Amino acid sequence: MQEPGGPMLVEGPVEVVQEDGTIARSDRPVVALCTCRRSLVFPWCDTSHRGRKKRKAPPPASERHAE
Numbered sequence: 001m002q003e004p005g006g007p008m009l010v011e012g013p014v015e016v017v018q019e020d021g022t023i024a025r026s027d028r029p030v031v032a033l034c035t036c037r038r039s040l041v042f043p044w045c046d047t048s049h050r051g052r053k054k055r056k057a058p059p060p061a062s063e064r065h066a067e
Contacts, residue, residue, distance in 0.1 A: 010030070011030060
Protein backbone atom coordinates (compact mmCIF):
# COMPACT_ATOMS: atom_id res chain seq x y z
CA MET A 1 0.00 0.00 0.00
CA GLN A 2 1.30 3.45 -0.85
CA GLU A 3 1.22 6.28 1.68
CA PRO A 4 -0.21 9.44 0.09
CA GLY A 5 2.78 11.57 -0.90
CA GLY A 6 5.13 8.75 0.00
CA PRO A 7 7.14 6.20 -1.94
CA MET A 8 6.01 3.32 -4.10
CA LEU A 9 7.57 0.01 -3.03
CA VAL A 10 8.67 -2.23 -5.91
CA GLU A 11 10.26 -5.69 -5.79
CA GLY A 12 13.78 -5.58 -7.22
CA PRO A 13 16.01 -5.72 -9.07
CA VAL A 14 14.77 -2.53 -10.75
CA GLU A 15 15.77 -0.41 -13.75
CA VAL A 16 14.18 3.04 -14.07
CA VAL A 17 14.47 4.97 -17.32
CA GLN A 18 14.49 8.66 -16.37
CA GLU A 19 13.18 11.60 -18.39
CA ASP A 20 16.65 12.36 -19.78
CA GLY A 21 17.08 8.75 -20.93
CA THR A 22 19.55 7.71 -18.23
CA ILE A 23 18.93 4.43 -16.47
CA ALA A 24 18.99 4.12 -12.68
CA ARG A 25 19.54 0.56 -11.42
CA SER A 26 19.08 -1.13 -8.06
CA ASP A 27 19.74 -4.77 -7.18
CA ARG A 28 18.00 -4.52 -3.81
CA PRO A 29 15.16 -6.98 -3.11
CA VAL A 30 12.72 -4.09 -2.44
CA VAL A 31 13.12 -0.54 -3.74
CA ALA A 32 11.28 2.62 -2.65
CA LEU A 33 10.59 4.83 -5.68
CA CYS A 34 10.00 8.53 -5.01
CA THR A 35 6.57 9.77 -6.11
CA CYS A 36 6.73 13.28 -4.62
CA ARG A 37 9.92 14.35 -6.49
CA ARG A 38 11.40 15.86 -3.30
CA SER A 39 14.12 13.23 -2.95
CA LEU A 40 17.72 14.32 -3.29
CA VAL A 41 18.53 10.87 -4.74
CA PHE A 42 15.60 10.73 -7.20
CA PRO A 43 14.25 8.30 -8.48
CA TRP A 44 14.92 6.58 -5.13
CA CYS A 45 13.06 7.72 -2.02
CA ASP A 46 15.16 9.31 0.75
CA THR A 47 12.12 10.06 2.99
CA SER A 48 12.20 13.78 2.16
CA HIS A 49 8.40 13.64 1.95
CA ARG A 50 8.23 13.20 5.74
CA GLY A 51 9.77 16.53 6.69
CA ARG A 52 8.09 18.81 4.19
CA LYS A 53 4.41 19.16 4.95
CA LYS A 54 2.24 21.44 2.87
CA ARG A 55 1.36 24.60 4.74
CA LYS A 56 -2.22 25.67 5.11
CA ALA A 57 -3.02 29.10 3.73
CA PRO A 58 -3.81 31.61 6.48
CA PRO A 59 -7.49 32.45 6.89
CA PRO A 60 -8.74 35.58 5.16
CA ALA A 61 -8.35 38.78 7.22
CA SER A 62 -12.13 38.95 7.64
CA GLU A 63 -12.06 35.59 9.49
CA ARG A 64 -9.10 36.29 11.78
CA HIS A 65 -9.78 36.88 15.47
CA ALA A 66 -8.84 40.24 16.94
CA GLU A 67 -6.15 39.93 19.58
